[in-house]
Amino acid sequence: MEGLCEAAGAQVIAVVTQKRPAVDPRTFFGEGKVLELVDLVERSEATLVVADRELSPAQVRNLERYLPCRVIDRTQLILDIFARRAITREGRVQVEMAQLSYLLPRLTGRGAEMSRLGGGIGTRGPGETKLELDRRRIRTRLTGLRRELEAIARQRATARDKRLRDVPTVALVGYTNAGKTTLQGRWVADKGGGGVVGGENRLFDTLDPAARQVSTRLGHPYVVIDTVGFVENLPHHLVEAFRSTLEEVRYADVIVIVVDAGHAPGAHLMTTRRVLADLSALDKPIITFFNKIDTVAERPGPDVGALASLYGSAAHGNLEELYQTVERQLELDEVRVTIHVREDDTRWQSLLRGGRIEHAETTASGEWQMTAVTSRKQAHLWQQMQQDGSEHDNRHP
Numbered sequence: 001m002e003g004l005c006e007a008a009g010a011q012v013i014a015v016v017t018q019k020r021p022a023v024d025p026r027t028f029f030g031e032g033k034v035l036e037l038v039d040l041v042e043r044s045e046a047t048l049v050v051a052d053r054e055l056s057p058a059q060v061r062n063l064e065r066y067l068p069c070r071v072i073d074r075t076q077l078i079l080d081i082f083a084r085r086a087i088t089r090e091g092r093v094q095v096e097m098a099q100l101s102y103l104l105p106r107l108t109g110r111g112a113e114m115s116r117l118g119g120g121i122g123t124r125g126p127g128e129t130k131l132e133l134d135r136r137r138i139r140t141r142l143t144g145l146r147r148e149l150e151a152i153a154r155q156r157a158t159a160r161d162k163r164l165r166d167v168p169t170v171a172l173v174g175y176t177n178a179g180k181t182t183l184q185g186r187w188v189a190d191k192g193g194g195g196v197v198g199g200e201n202r203l204f205d206t207l208d209p210a211a212r213q214v215s216t217r218l219g220h221p222y223v224v225i226d227t228v229g230f231v232e233n234l235p236h237h238l239v240e241a242f243r244s245t246l247e248e249v250r251y252a253d254v255i256v257i258v259v260d261a262g263h264a265p266g267a268h269l270m271t272t273r274r275v276l277a278d279l280s281a282l283d284k285p286i287i288t289f290f291n292k293i294d295t296v297a298e299r300p301g302p303d304v305g306a307l308a309s310l311y312g313s314a315a316h317g318n319l320e321e322l323y324q325t326v327e328r329q330l331e332l333d334e335v336r337v338t339i340h341v342r343e344d345d346t347r348w349q350s351l352l353r354g355g356r357i358e359h360a361e362t363t364a365s366g367e368w369q370m371t372a373v374t375s376r377k378q379a380h381l382w383q384q385m386q387q388d389g390s391e392h393d394n395r396h397p
């Protein structure tokens with residue numbers, strides 16, 4: 001919560017917690033705690049109170065009656081961060097939809113309600129959102145935004161179809177600030193020759209999934225997709241609005257969960273897996289990658305070790321091992337195969353798409369014997385072709 005506040009540009013003065021069998025339906029916190037808050041706000045001259053749960057509109061109103069400052073909830077805070085970060089049209093449309101859906105049930109139809117919202121955290125709207133829009137106009141706007149988003153989603157699906165036809169995809173997912181964008185940048189630098197894109201040390205730095213192509217040593221291409229970071233209790237409106245963006249994860253061939261090994265790795269891994277479950281993506285090949293290993297004294301730390309044994313395919317900060325695991329999963333890793341072919345049979349050339357001949361000689365029976373290095377997938381296709389055995393089979397794998 002403190003991280004989220006800082007991401008929204010707020011400075012955290014104090015953290016107040018309360019343990020209670022049930023929330024007070026009127027003021028969320030109990031009466032004594034509210035009075036304690038009033039005192040704290042007055043003494044510290046704080047200008048904002050953020051509740052780490054979703055508040056009802058009535059609870060916000062009642063709290064603001066006591067407190068000499070604005071009161072917002074976790075959802076509003078996250079919406080605000082997203083509004084600041086959204087860059088592309090799709091990102092902006094998604095955030096605005098989420099903001100308006102959040103706002104809609106909170107409007108009472110009286111102008112006074114709306115004019116109470118001044119500037120500052122939790123009130124920012126992207127684009128031409130005007131907070132004085134009434135309900136009907138908000139609904140009309142929502143319909144328009146939904147249409148626009150559908151059109152963008154169609155474009156995205158077309159682009160994705162085109163990409164999927166050609167190359168397999170790896171999606172980097174994980175808690176916000178885990179290091180996904182940085183990892184993608186290094187991947188591209190190590191494998192694709194592209195420049196490194198440095199991630200920013202701030203929450204929800206990436207809102208728009210960026211796809212970048214890399215290739216294996218043998219030249220087989222694949223795409224690494226960076227995605228929006230997860231956080232626990234991601235507001236429902238946001239999950240809905242960002243569904244088309246998150247869809248990218250569902251279409252990936254392999255998912256790499258990036259975990260900051262030095263920062264609540266267990267809790268963040270659970271949150272990430274829960275979001276993946278929501279996206280029905282848990283049945284995909286998943287590789288858990290423990291990142292920022294340099295920040296933990298022991299390597300790997302005891303909890304990281306336990307998590308790693310729980311989620312078998314984990315790699316500890318070793319990038320080469322990660323690339324290899326991913327490429328093996330995509331069947332793009334190198335294998336060595338020995339083949340026997342007649343001189344006039346040229347089908348073997350398809351085996352070498354992106355591969356190379358390591359050794360060749362003529363055998364006593366007049367056949368060629370060759371040792372080829374190629375991808376597992378090509379070798380597999382070659383084997384199938386041999387089994388099909390048709391002389392005229394000139395399909396290109």
Ligand SMILES: Nc1nc2c(ncn2[C@@H]2O[C@H](COP(=O)(O)OP(=O)(O)OP(=O)(O)O)[C@@H](O)[C@H]2O)c(=O)[nH]1
Pocket residue numbers: 174175176177178179180181182183198199200201202203204205206207227228229230291292293294295
């Ligand atoms: N010490 C250390 N810091 C790292 C490592 N990888 C990334 N970082 C830092 O962690 C911060 C966050 O990195 P990003 O790559 O932006 O993280 P992200 O997961 O893309 O974050 P969001 O897009 O906000 O979800 C940046 O300041 C990085 O420099 C690492 O291996 N070690």
Ligand SMILES: [Mg+2]
Pocket residue numbers: 180181182199205206226227
């Ligand atoms: Mg990022």
